[in-house]
Every structure is written in structure tokens, then in C-alpha cells.
Amino acid sequence: MELPEFRQQAHKMVDWMADYLENIEQLPVMPQVQPGQIRSQIPALAPQAPEAFEQIFADFEQQILPGITHWQHPAFFGYFPANSSPPSVLAEMLTATLAAQCMSWLTSPAATELEQRMMEWLRDLLDLPTAWSGVIQDTASTATFCALLTARERATAWQSNRTGLQGQPRFTVYCSSEAHSSIEKGVRMAGLGSDNLRKIGVDDRFSLQVAALAEQIQADRLAGFEPLCVVAAFGTTGSTAIDPLEAIAALCQREGLWLHIDAAFAGSALILPEIRALAKGLDLADSFVFNPHKWLLTNFDCSAYYVKDPQALLNTFAMTPEYLKTDQDDQVYNYRDWGPQLGRRFRALKLWFVLRSYGAEGLRQIIRRHLSWARQLAAMISEQPDFELLAPVDFNTLCFRYVPTGVDSKEALDQLNETLLQTLNMSGSLFMTHTRLNGVYVLRWVLGQTRLNWEQVMKAWQIVQTTAHGL
Amino acid sequence: MELPEFRQQAHKMVDWMADYLENIEQLPVMPQVQPGQIRSQIPALAPQAPEAFEQIFADFEQQILPGITHWQHPAFFGYFPANSSPPSVLAEMLTATLAAQCMSWLTSPAATELEQRMMEWLRDLLDLPTAWSGVIQDTASTATFCALLTARERATAWQSNRTGLQGQPRFTVYCSSEAHSSIEKGVRMAGLGSDNLRKIGVDDRFSLQVAALAEQIQADRLAGFEPLCVVAAFGTTGSTAIDPLEAIAALCQREGLWLHIDAAFAGSALILPEIRALAKGLDLADSFVFNPHKWLLTNFDCSAYYVKDPQALLNTFAMTPEYLKTDQDDQVYNYRDWGPQLGRRFRALKLWFVLRSYGAEGLRQIIRRHLSWARQLAAMISEQPDFELLAPVDFNTLCFRYVPTGVDSKEALDQLNETLLQTLNMSGSLFMTHTRLNGVYVLRWVLGQTRLNWEQVMKAWQIVQTTAHGL
Numbered sequence: 001m002e003l004p005e006f007r008q009q010a011h012k013m014v015d016w017m018a019d020y021l022e023n024i025e026q027l028p029v030m031p032q033v034q035p036g037q038i039r040s041q042i043p044a045l046a047p048q049a050p051e052a053f054e055q056i057f058a059d060f061e062q063q064i065l066p067g068i069t070h071w072q073h074p075a076f077f078g079y080f081p082a083n084s085s086p087p088s089v090l091a092e093m094l095t096a097t098l099a100a101q102c103m104s105w106l107t108s109p110a111a112t113e114l115e116q117r118m119m120e121w122l123r124d125l126l127d128l129p130t131a132w133s134g135v136i137q138d139t140a141s142t143a144t145f146c147a148l149l150t151a152r153e154r155a156t157a158w159q160s161n162r163t164g165l166q167g168q169p170r171f172t173v174y175c176s177s178e179a180h181s182s183i184e185k186g187v188r189m190a191g192l193g194s195d196n197l198r199k200i201g202v203d204d205r206f207s208l209q210v211a212a213l214a215e216q217i218q219a220d221r222l223a224g225f226e227p228l229c230v231v232a233a234f235g236t237t238g239s240t241a242i243d244p245l246e247a248i249a250a251l252c253q254r255e256g257l258w259l260h261i262d263a264a265f266a267g268s269a270l271i272l273p274e275i276r277a278l279a280k281g282l283d284l285a286d287s288f289v290f291n292p293h294k295w296l297l298t299n300f301d302c303s304a305y306y307v308k309d310p311q312a313l314l315n316t317f318a319m320t321p322e323y324l325k326t327d328q329d330d331q332v333y334n335y336r337d338w339g340p341q342l343g344r345r346f347r348a349l350k351l352w353f354v355l356r357s358y359g360a361e362g363l364r365q366i367i368r369r370h371l372s373w374a375r376q377l378a379a380m381i382s383e384q385p386d387f388e389l390l391a392p393v394d395f396n397t398l399c400f401r402y403v404p405t406g407v408d409s410k411e412a413l414d415q416l417n418e419t420l421l422q423t424l425n426m427s428g429s430l431f432m433t434h435t436r437l438n439g440v441y442v443l444r445w446v447l448g449q450t451r452l453n454w455e456q457v458m459k460a461w462q463i464v465q466t467t468a469h470g471l
Numbered sequence: 472m473e474l475p476e477f478r479q480q481a482h483k484m485v486d487w488m489a490d491y492l493e494n495i496e497q498l499p500v501m502p503q504v505q506p507g508q509i510r511s512q513i514p515a516l517a518p519q520a521p522e523a524f525e526q527i528f529a530d531f532e533q534q535i536l537p538g539i540t541h542w543q544h545p546a547f548f549g550y551f552p553a554n555s556s557p558p559s560v561l562a563e564m565l566t567a568t569l570a571a572q573c574m575s576w577l578t579s580p581a582a583t584e585l586e587q588r589m590m591e592w593l594r595d596l597l598d599l600p601t602a603w604s605g606v607i608q609d610t611a612s613t614a615t616f617c618a619l620l621t622a623r624e625r626a627t628a629w630q631s632n633r634t635g636l637q638g639q640p641r642f643t644v645y646c647s648s649e650a651h652s653s654i655e656k657g658v659r660m661a662g663l664g665s666d667n668l669r670k671i672g673v674d675d676r677f678s679l680q681v682a683a684l685a686e687q688i689q690a691d692r693l694a695g696f697e698p699l700c701v702v703a704a705f706g707t708t709g710s711t712a713i714d715p716l717e718a719i720a721a722l723c724q725r726e727g728l729w730l731h732i733d734a735a736f737a738g739s740a741l742i743l744p745e746i747r748a749l750a751k752g753l754d755l756a757d758s759f760v761f762n763p764h765k766w767l768l769t770n771f772d773c774s775a776y777y778v779k780d781p782q783a784l785l786n787t788f789a790m791t792p793e794y795l796k797t798d799q800d801d802q803v804y805n806y807r808d809w810g811p812q813l814g815r816r817f818r819a820l821k822l823w824f825v826l827r828s829y830g831a832e833g834l835r836q837i838i839r840r841h842l843s844w845a846r847q848l849a850a851m852i853s854e855q856p857d858f859e860l861l862a863p864v865d866f867n868t869l870c871f872r873y874v875p876t877g878v879d880s881k882e883a884l885d886q887l888n889e890t891l892l893q894t895l896n897m898s899g900s901l902f903m904t905h906t907r908l909n910g911v912y913v914l915r916w917v918l919g920q921t922r923l924n925w926e927q928v929m930k931a932w933q934i935v936q937t938t939a940h941g942l
Contacts, residue, residue: 001556009557010485010560013565018474018478030577035799048830067582067584068581069571070569072570079578082572084567086477087472087527089570094484094531099543100553101771106501107540108540108542111539113509114510117515121517140813142812145660152662160664161659162665164663165637165664170635181792182813184790190660191636193632195634300572319655322906323906325905342611342656343772345772356522360519361520433794434793
């Protein structure tokens with residue numbers, strides 16, 4: 001494709017993009033397709049000859065679009081959102097066009113320095129300690145893996161990087177039973193073994209019980225293990241529960257454990273001063289992650305990872321083979337040394353566009369609105385005798401279920417609510433997901449989409465009630 | 472930013488993008504900026520109030536663009552290219568707009584099924600075994616890490632994932648002394664220890680010496696180590712050397728070792744039937760990675776990872792917490808279980824657009840042209856008495872240096888060529904990088920950019936000669 005055709009097709013694409021976003025509410029949030037249906041429409045072999053872009057794009061509309069789950073639909077209430085916004089999409093257009101590799105300072109100085117600055121902007125917006133240093137990772141999974149590896153290496157004085165874990169102490173890692181699966185995945189990848197991940201019990205707010213954590217650490221020491229790291233949640237995935245960070249931090253300091261805080265979703269709310277009281281103790285962490293690509297209007301992937309001691313991170317990951325050496329290595333950040341991957345996209349640009357387009361106040365307003373709507377909706381659900389909330393609503397995630405009179409057994413209620421979720425999602429009008437809290441099946445309703453408005457919430461609540469009553 | 476403004480700004484952006492690509496040759500390939508210069512122009516704090524997009528974009532042009540290394544410039548000859556192309560950029564615009572999370576089938580069925588199909592298309596285009604299964608990873612670093620972890624887990628019957636590496640055998644991993652740094656990084660992250668990575672010597676073509684590999688494996692067994700995995704290169708980073716895959720594969724089969732093939736850059740050339748003879752034995756590998764985001768016109772990130780036994784990969788990475796369970800889990804691919812990260816972009820779309828827009832023949836033509844130009848340029852360099860090639864040119868990477876009469880010592884030649892590279896890159900007319908082969912400093916000239924043409928090559932060769940003679 002030559003550039004004149006690119007210009008023409010890209011203009012058409014822009015109109016399609018704007019139309020898509022303008023009309024997204026007319027689309028079913030979740031597609032009604034069967035496994036294998038999309039793949040069967042796509043030829044088994046690549047074409048030999050070039051095809052016209054008109055044909056390719058027509059196939060996109062006819063074959064791909066009907067199989068897309070519309071994460072940017074205002075009635076997308078599932079998982080956690082993966083938000084975008086117009087300025088973020090504009091930045092992604094530039095990023096794709098420049099297509100610069102941002103592994104080293106030299107491979108695009110502006111990308112590295114803008115990333116430094118954006119990590120400073122976010123640090124100050126969230127009121128994180130000014131001494132912390134930040135880097136953009138792709139996902140919180142990767143950031144948590146970085147934390148676990150750095151903890152592992154610090155504990156062995158960087159010996160295990162050189163000689164392996166064989167012969168090292170049996171390290172143990174701690175999180176709550178509500179913590180994210182990426183912690184267990186990271187523990188496995190790091191060679192620590194998931195049997196050595198202690199999932200500590202939670203209280204009735206689904207927050208980690210510090211007394212149980214302290215006991216487990218002592219028991220492990222007595223049994224010959226070496227406690228290594230605690231991963232505390234500021235907003236669990238199930239119900240956005242907040243672990244008692246201050247008490248955990250004090251314990252970690254006393255015991256000499258690494259403290260990593262996983263604030264993947266809820267961390268964005270720390271741009272609100274009124275939320276920061278919930279995060280007391282956060283400044284005592286060794287590392288911290290939150291995802292602007294979830295709730296801060298910035299396209300995936302953009303996970304902000306902060307560390308107290310960047311040198312420990314560098315000692316864990318840095319590698320400079322001859323072909324990557326540059327004259328500036330002593331004076332600059334080479335972000336490839338701050339995580340697992342060598343290649344890196346220019347991800348800071350979209351943060352810059354978003355933070356400036358909305359301004360801190362604009363972003364605060366959006367998040368405040370989501371929190372306020374969640375409180376109002378929580379009150380409405382609580383008022384209905386045949387619905388119940390099953391977790392505190394500290395942020396904008398509601399865990400609820402339908403409890404009609406006459407259905408009493410746990411099994412029957414679980415089954416009923418599973419059917420409710422399926423029916424709701426099959427309707428195409430909204431999309432929610434589920435989890436289990438204390439073994440109980442609950443629907444998760446997250447009010448965090450960029451384009452969400454109160455009308456959508458009320459419409460969805462009406463649909464939830466009508467659907468439930470019609471079961 | 473509301474959608475009408477987005478539409479308007481995105482149209483302006485498209486014209487900027489097309490203009491940028493049309494006029495890219497007028498820009499210096501490498502920017503002339505000092506460390507800290509860009510960052511100092513960006514305010515220390517995020518703005519409180521929204522800013523106009525016109526202002527943001529003006530700052531992009533004035534503050535960021537002058538600090539960008541232009542990877543899409545036809546005279547970008549450094550590292551390996553990170554190519555894009557017009558259809559790939561169009562796909563990235565859609566990907567950013569849909570902004571769908573592609574972690575599970577349900578979270579976007581079309582994304583998963585298109586990824587399956589694209590991995591089949593690429594597998595057949597490269598003539599890889601039809602029994603192999605593929606997944607898009609972000610980088611070859613991640614793919615190689617996946618291979619190392621799967622090898623580790625297979626060797627311990629998935630015990631080390633559960634109980635950790637403490638108490639497991641002391642595993643050893645093998646690659647050549649020319650292999651990529653990501654292997655050592657992966658060995659470290661996996662807890663195997665870089666002391667247990669054996670860097671086997673190379674022959675005069677910089678290919679791994681199989682006899683030395685066999686000896687090292689025996690010596691390690693005698694010393695109580697457990698040989699685990701060989702990572703063989705199809706195109707090293709230094710000089711695109713090819714390890715003797717067939718002999719290595721036979722050895723791995725005899726010894727029961729995992730064979731991973733790193734074809735990150737050169738793998739794209741396997742779309743040419745005439746190249747496949749160089750890769751004899753490749754079909755005996757356990758895993759294989761190549762990066763369409765390098766030489767196949769597809770934007771970063773898009774690394775194609777193939778495995779013989781997907782179940783072994785799944786057993787290593789799969790985790791399904793309650794909140795990720797879906798009704799279709801038994802019938803579908805959930806690609807989050809095929810690698811370290813949970814979140815995933817819709818990366819298959821750009822492959823689909825590129826493979827159809829160019830067609831297999833169109834892509835073959837581009838790669839054939841690069842290979843042919845490299846051969847012609849290699850002949851020209853060889854003919855000049857004051858230049859020399861220091862490695863075979865099997866693909867399109869030339870390792871050369873300036874050797875004027877009268878400069879004889881290695882140190883003086885190294886210094887001279889370092890100065891030559893600096894001077895060339897400072898000119899802005901072209902960009903190359905360097906490496907060392909047998910300790911000798913060489914310039915690396917890679918003829919692989921999407922927009923490269925023979926005129927550019929000849930212009931650059933003229934500049935290289937003139938600059939060298941002027942030193």
C-alpha cells in the first residue's frame with residue numbers, strides 16, 4: 001500500500017472509528033458467537049497475491065466485528081475496565097506511525113525522557129513518595145513478577161541470578177486468599193513454587209488478617225522457611241478489598257520482608273485526596289503497581305510500576321551485551337534494564353496526551369462520579385429485599401446476588417445467579433462477570449467505563465431486576 | 472475530548488502521519504539531543520486543568536519529535552529493524568479504538584480465533600510443522616523465557632512450579648557465545664542461574680560448534696549437572712549466524728534436551744523456499760520464535776511463538792481463578808494461559824491486514840530484494856581494499872570495518888571504527904550500530920527497513936566511504 005492510498009484509507013478509518021464510538025450503544029456488549037464460528041470464516045491459508053484494502057476492511061466489519069466483546073461500551077461492567085479515551089487513541093495512532101523501539105535511551109531519547117516525566121507526574125498525582133522511581137510495564141502481572149524477582153535477588157545478595165535457586169533457602173511469599181492469580185503465577189515463574197505461597201485468610205471485609213499473617217511468618221521461620229515478600233492488595237480483584245497496609249508494612253519492616261502493593265485497578269483512585277486515607281502505610285512499600293490502562297483512560301498496555309530502590313531492580317534485570325552498548329549508558333535510563341522484555345513500545349505518549357487533555361481535575365471528576373454512582377447504586381440494591389450486596393463498596397465494584405424468597409439453599413442460589421448472569425450477558429444489553437466470595441457465587445458490577453453515565457446505570461439496574469424476576 | 476473533536480483531530484492526525492512518512496527522509500535518522508534535554512522541557516507537574524489538543528500536539532512536534540530516533544527512516548540500518556507498514560498502522564488504529572482485552576476467548580472471541588488462524592497462516596508460510604501450535608507473545612525475550620520455563624517444568628514433571636527449584640537438580644542450559652542476551656536474562660529469571668548457562672564456542676562463521684556442545688553436555692553430566700535445554704540461533708544478533716540445527720537437534724533428541732530455536736530476526740526469511748535449506752532440522756525443535764515485528768512489516772509487538780506440545784506450555788502457565796472462569800473454557804483457547812501476562816492486546820489484526828495487503832508473494836518480493844541488495848553491497852565492500860567484511864552475509868546484515876593502510880593495531884582499528892560510527896550517526900544521514908566479533912569492533916549494517924531502496928543503500932555507502940576517508 002502506497003502512502004496516497006494510506007492517507008485515503010486512514011481518513012475513512014477515522015470516520016469509521018468516530019462512528020463506532022458514537023454508535024457503540026447500539027451494539028451488543030458481548031457477541032453471540034459459538035466457539036470456532038469466526039475462525040471457520042477465515043480461509044485456512046494466507047493469500048498469495050495482494051488483496052484490496054476495501055475487501056480486507058469489509059471482512060473486518062462482517063467477520064471480525066460481530067465477534068468482538070465491546071470493552072468501550074458504556075454498559076461494559078465486567079472484570080475491570082480496560083479504558084481508552086479519544087486523546088489516548090490519538091496517541092496510539094502516532095505511536096504506531098513512529099513505530100520507535102524504546103528499549104534504550106538512544107533508540108528514542110524522547111520516549112525515555114517522556115516516560116521518566118510521566119512516571120513523575122503520576123507519582124505526584126497519586127501522592128506517592130517523591131523518592132520512588134517509576135517505569136511503564138505492560139501489565140501488573142509483569143510488575144508483580146519484577147517485585148518477586150527483585151525480592152528474591154535482594155534476599156540472596158543477587159546470588160540466585162548467578163547460581164540458581166538450588167541450594168538457596170526455601171523462600172515463602174504471602175498474600176491474602178483474595179489476592180490476584182498473577183501472584184501465584186509469578187511465584188511459579190520465579191522458581192519459588194506455589195506451595196510456598198501462603199494465602200492468608202481474610203476478615204469479613206475480605207481484607208488480609210494481619211494477626212494470621214504474623215503467625216504464619218513465625219510458623220514458617222520455625223519450620224525452616226525464609227519469609228521473603230508480602231504482596232498486599234489495594235483493591236482485590238474479587239471485591240476491591242483493601243488490605244491493612246499500615247499494619248502489614250510495620251510487620252514487613254520488623255521481619256525484613258519485601259512489601260509489594262498490588263493496586264492494579266484501585267490505584268487510579270489515589271488521584272483523589274479523599275481516598276488516600278484508605279492507603280495509609282503505602283509509602284512504606286518497596287514496590288507498587290497500578291494500571292492507568294484500567295481506570296485512567298489510557299489504552300492498554302500501560303502499567304505503572306514504582307520502586308523505592310531502582311538500583312535493586314537494575315541489579316536484577318540489567319544486561320548489556322556489546323550490540324546494545326551506547327555512549328550514553330552511564331548518564332541515562334535504559335528502560336530495557338527495568339523489566340523482563342528488551343523491546344518496548346512508546347507508551348508514555350498516550351499518558352501525556354491523556355493527562356494533559358483531561359487535566360488532573362478532569363480525571364478526578366470522572367473517578368469521583370464513578371464512586372458516587374457506585375454508592376447510589378449500592379444503596380438501591382440494598383433497599384431491594386430480593387437482592388443483596390456481599391461485600392463493602394469502597395470503590396466502584398459491587399458484588400451482589402439475587403435472593404428471591406423461597407430459594408434458600410446455597411446451591412440453588414448459586415445456580416440461579418449463574419443463570420441470571422448468563423441471561424443478562426446473552427441479552428447483549430450489558431456485560432458483567434462473576435466471582436465467588438466465601439464460596440458464594442456473586443455477580444460483579446464495575447462502574448468504571450470511560451463512557452459510563454447514570455442513565456446507563458439505571459437502565460442496567462432495571463434490566464437486572466426485570467431479568468431476575470423473569471427467571 | 473468529545474467525539475466530534477476526536478473526529479476532527481484524528482483527521483488532522485492522519486494527514487500528519489501520511490506527511491511524516493512521505494517526508495521522513497528529510498529528518499535526521501538519529502536526533503542530536505543531550506541526555507536530559509527533552510525532559511527539561513516538560514513541566515515537572517501534570518496540569519490541573521484540561522489543555523487544548525492543539526497545544527498538546529504543538530508540543531509533540533516541538534518537544535518530542537526532535538528527540539525521536541526514526542526507526543521507519545529508510546536509512547535506519549541499526550540493530551534489527553522494527554518495521555511497520557501502512558496496513559499495519561491502519562490495524563493499530565482499529566485495535567486502539569476497539570481497545571478489547573484479549574486474555575480469554577470470551578473477552579473477545581474474534582481476537583482469539585483470528586490469532587489462531589494467523590498463527591496457522593504464518594506456520595504454513597514458513598513451512599513449519601503442521602502439528603505446531605502458535606501464540607503471539609510481545610517479544611522474543613518473553614517467548615524464550617516461556618521455552619525455558621516449559622523445559623524446566625517438563626524436566627521436573629511440573630514439580631518445580633509447585634515446590635520450587637530448591638532441591639531440584641542443578642540444570643544447565645546451552646547456547647552459543649553469539650546468542651542473544653535474552654537467553655541469559657531468561658535463565659536468571661527462571662531461577663536457573665546464569666553460571667549454569669554454558670556459552671559454547673563458535674566456528675569461523677560464528678555458528679555453534681556441535682562437538683564442543685556434546686562435550687560440554689557430557690562433562691556436565693559427569694559433574695552432576697542435569698542438562699536441560701539448548702537454545703539454537705537461526706540468525707544471531709551480532710552477524711545473523713546460523714547454528715547447525717540438524718546436528719543440534721539430533722544431539723538434543725539423543726540427550727533428551729529441550730530444543731528452542733531463536734529465529735527472532737531471520738525467521739521471517741523462511742517465507743522464501745530457497746532459504747529453508749539453511750534451517751534443516753528446525754522441524755525437530757520443541758519450540759521456535761520469530762518476530763513479524765522485525766522484518767515482516769508488522770508493528771511491534773508481535774512475536775510468533777510456536778510449540779510442538781501446547782499442553783506442556785499450558786501445564787506451565789495456566790491459572791484459572793474463579794473471576795476468570797467462563798462457560799467455554801473447555802472448548803476454546805484462552806491465550807492468557809499461553810504465557811506470563813494476563814492482559815493482552817488484539818495483536819492478530821495487524822498480521823491479518825499485512826498478510827492480506829501484501830500477499831505472500833508481495834512479502835517474499837520485499838525480503839528477496841533486501842537479501843539481494845545485501846549480497847550486492849557485500850561484494851562492493853569486499854572489493855574496496857580499505858574495508859573488510861568480518862562475517863558471512865547469509866541474510867541482510869553486514870558486519871564490516873574500515874581498515875586503512877597504515878593503521879595496524881587492533882586497538883587503533885577499534886578506535887577508528889568507533890569514531891567512524893559516531894561520525895556517521897551524528898550526521899543524521901543514516902543510523903548503524905555496532906558489535907564485536909572475536910573481540911573486534913565492527914559496524915553492523917542491516918538492510919531490512921520497509922521503505923529501503925537501492926538508491927538509499929548506494930547513498931549510504933557513499934557517505935560511509937567519504938566519512939571514513941575524511942577521518
